[in-house]
Amino acid sequence: MILFGIISQAPGGPLTPYLQNPHITAADIVRLKHNLGLDQPVPIQYLHWLGQVVRGDFGYSTSNSESVMNAILDRMPYTLELMGTAIGLALIIGVCFGILSAIKQYSWVDFLITTLAFFGQSMPVFWFALMVQLAFSVNGFTCCGYHFALPSAGHSSGEDSGLGDRIEHLILPAAVLSVLYLAQFSRFMRSSMLEVIHSDYIRTASAKGLTRFNVVMRHAFRNALIPLVTIIALTIPDLVGGAVVTERIFAWGGMGSLFIDALGQFDFALLMGVMCLSALFVVLANLTADVCYAWLDPRVKYT
Amino acid sequence: MAVALNDDAFVVSRNTVWRRFRRHPMALTGAIVIVLMALFAALGHFVYPVDPNAIDQVNWTGYPLAPGVGGHILGSDENGRDLLARLIAGAQISLTVAVFAVVMQIVIGSFLGAIAGYYGGWVDFWIMRLTDVVLSIPLLPLLLVLTAIVSATSNKASLSFGVIVVLIGGLTWPAAARLVRASFLSLREREFAEAARAIGGSDARIIFRHLLPNAVAPIIVQATLAVANVILTESVLSFLGFGIQPPQASWGNMLANAQTNITIAPWVAICPGLCILIVSLSINYLGDGLRDAIDPNQR
Numbered sequence: 001m002i003l004f005g006i007i008s009q010a011p012g013g014p015l016t017p018y019l020q021n022p023h024i025t026a027a028d029i030v031r032l033k034h035n036l037g038l039d040q041p042v043p044i045q046y047l048h049w050l051g052q053v054v055r056g057d058f059g060y061s062t063s064n065s066e067s068v069m070n071a072i073l074d075r076m077p078y079t080l081e082l083m084g085t086a087i088g089l090a091l092i093i094g095v096c097f098g099i100l101s102a103i104k105q106y107s108w109v110d111f112l113i114t115t116l117a118f119f120g121q122s123m124p125v126f127w128f129a130l131m132v133q134l135a136f137s138v139n140g141f142t143c144c145g146y147h148f149a150l151p152s153a154g155h156s157s158g159e160d161s162g163l164g165d166r167i168e169h170l171i172l173p174a175a176v177l178s179v180l181y182l183a184q185f186s187r188f189m190r191s192s193m194l195e196v197i198h199s200d201y202i203r204t205a206s207a208k209g210l211t212r213f214n215v216v217m218r219h220a221f222r223n224a225l226i227p228l229v230t231i232i233a234l235t236i237p238d239l240v241g242g243a244v245v246t247e248r249i250f251a252w253g254g255m256g257s258l259f260i261d262a263l264g265q266f267d268f269a270l271l272m273g274v275m276c277l278s279a280l281f282v283v284l285a286n287l288t289a290d291v292c293y294a295w296l297d298p299r300v301k302y303t
Numbered sequence: 304m305a306v307a308l309n310d311d312a313f314v315v316s317r318n319t320v321w322r323r324f325r326r327h328p329m330a331l332t333g334a335i336v337i338v339l340m341a342l343f344a345a346l347g348h349f350v351y352p353v354d355p356n357a358i359d360q361v362n363w364t365g366y367p368l369a370p371g372v373g374g375h376i377l378g379s380d381e382n383g384r385d386l387l388a389r390l391i392a393g394a395q396i397s398l399t400v401a402v403f404a405v406v407m408q409i410v411i412g413s414f415l416g417a418i419a420g421y422y423g424g425w426v427d428f429w430i431m432r433l434t435d436v437v438l439s440i441p442l443l444p445l446l447l448v449l450t451a452i453v454s455a456t457s458n459k460a461s462l463s464f465g466v467i468v469v470l471i472g473g474l475t476w477p478a479a480a481r482l483v484r485a486s487f488l489s490l491r492e493r494e495f496a497e498a499a500r501a502i503g504g505s506d507a508r509i510i511f512r513h514l515l516p517n518a519v520a521p522i523i524v525q526a527t528l529a530v531a532n533v534i535l536t537e538s539v540l541s542f543l544g545f546g547i548q549p550p551q552a553s554w555g556n557m558l559a560n561a562q563t564n565i566t567i568a569p570w571v572a573i574c575p576g577l578c579i580l581i582v583s584l585s586i587n588y589l590g591d592g593l594r595d596a597i598d599p600n601q602r
Contacts, residue, residue, distance in 0.1 A: 118591075134572070
């Protein structure tokens with residue numbers, strides 16, 4: 001039954017063709033208007049396109065006649081760098097915050113973390129990014145007697161820039177993004193941790209005299225992770241999809257800005273490539289999440 | 304963000320809910336702030352009758368005017384238009400889009416969720432698969448693509464406000480549908496539903512007159528939280544240039560050009576963003592308080 005529940009929750013699998021269908025038909029309406037040479041019926045175009053994709057060929061971008069695959073592979077490392085840092089950071093801090101505010105429920109630590117989470121949830125990304133630029137980049141800031149002004153755009157100063165330069169460029173966008181993810185992760189971690197520490201086996205563990213640290217880390221933590229896996233699975237596609245808004249504000253040439261550029265130029269081959277890749281990762285992430293459930297909770301059985 | 308449904312949730316009286324709600328100072332504050340913001344949007348023009356699209360020909364030099372210059376309380380934007388007047392106009396747009404999109408989301412979601420939960424079987428299966436499909440597509444990229452396509456295919460230069468409402472409402476209903484379906488699954492087995500069936504009530508009558516009113520509590524919570532999300536979504540769309548089109552003001556598109564002048568005129572960027580933040584923060588607190596009041600077992 002658990003298995004069935006999970007499978008019906010997983011949006012990928014047999015539904016993937018449907019997933020791509022709305023885009024391609026909608027896309028084709030405009031494509032037909034744009035270049036009239038394509039007067040084949042939409043389903044045939046779709047089948048043709050699908051046939052190519054299955055053979056690993058996403059076609060050519062109509063805006064800069066580069067192959068879609070190359071364009072994506074070009075941008076991918078930057079997005080992975082940014083999103084990886086942001087999500088990783090948010091995950092580590094978010095989980096710690098969540099545990100902390102759950103075991104110290106209703107204390108000032110809890111209050112502080114919950115408030116922070118609320119702010120993170122309500123903050124318009126682009127505005128937050130602007131404010132961060134204003135505070136740390138435009139005027140610079142003085143700390144420990146030094147004056148800093150972090151770069152606010154791009155991923156490096158030049159082609160042959162060093163590691164330090166790249167990290168400097170990474171700080172602001174990664175920080176902005178991770179605050180947003182942090183809010184989500186810490187809220188979820190808090191509620192699932194609260195649920196777990198009020199259950200019977202945790203009381204048993206405390207009753208047999210284990211230290212508080214042991215109870216929390218060895219007994220509660222693993223079980224509290226299960227709901228979080230779902231959230232992480234929902235976040236993983238962002239790793240390749242990029243963050244449209246943040247990338248645009250920080251002029252970060254990743255997948256998000258590739259997407260926006262393609263959209264602005266009605267470059268549908270490129271758009272479809274990016275969307276397909278995201279869809280693929282949605283499916284993969286869900287599969288991985290299912291495997292993780294089984295690993296974290298041996299009661300989940302796959303037959 | 305599903306609200307767990309327990310049977311007690313349905314029998315809580317209004318007084319109890321209100322008493323529990325009052326215990327949340329942040330939720331109360333949120334409610335007051337929202338009322339104030341709605342008044343600001345509705346009555347702002349009467350108190351401060353300045354045209355949001357008029358350019359101050361006298362004082363404007365090509366750069367944003369500082370607060371106070373030429374009688375502009377909050378200064379002007381980069382085109383010499385009064386910032387406060389635009390904030391008021393933006394509030395009207397942003398709040399109306401949010402309310403209409405949420406109403407649409409709730410109506411579609413409740414309807415599909417109710418049918419799925421009530422009939423079960425293959426109706427339920429296909430509606431829920433549809434829900435999964437809509438849920439699995441990342442909202443923002445899809446919205447961007449759709450608004451771009453609509454604006455390219457329509458002959459009008461600007462995207463109408465209705466399109467935004469329909470697109471956002473038409474893509475965000477699955478959360479509501481799931482919620483309503485979940486409560487219908489338990490509600491349809493209850494005695495009063497059986498009684499209604501026994502006296503010969505039609506399916507439509509049982510669904511809308513007997514079951515739906517009992518599922519209204521989680522719907523209210525969902526709707527409240529959805530307003531905050533829609534405001535954020537609309538502002539992001541407008542910020543990227545795919546939402547409400549200038550010269551019509553929206554909090555999102557007011558920020559679009561603020562980035563270029565941020566060094567000389569930070570207030571142009573700060574004001575609209577602050578409005579978005581305050582409203583969505585208040586709504587989130589309100590929704591959270593409501594959820595606790597209606598269904599305290601959630602915590």
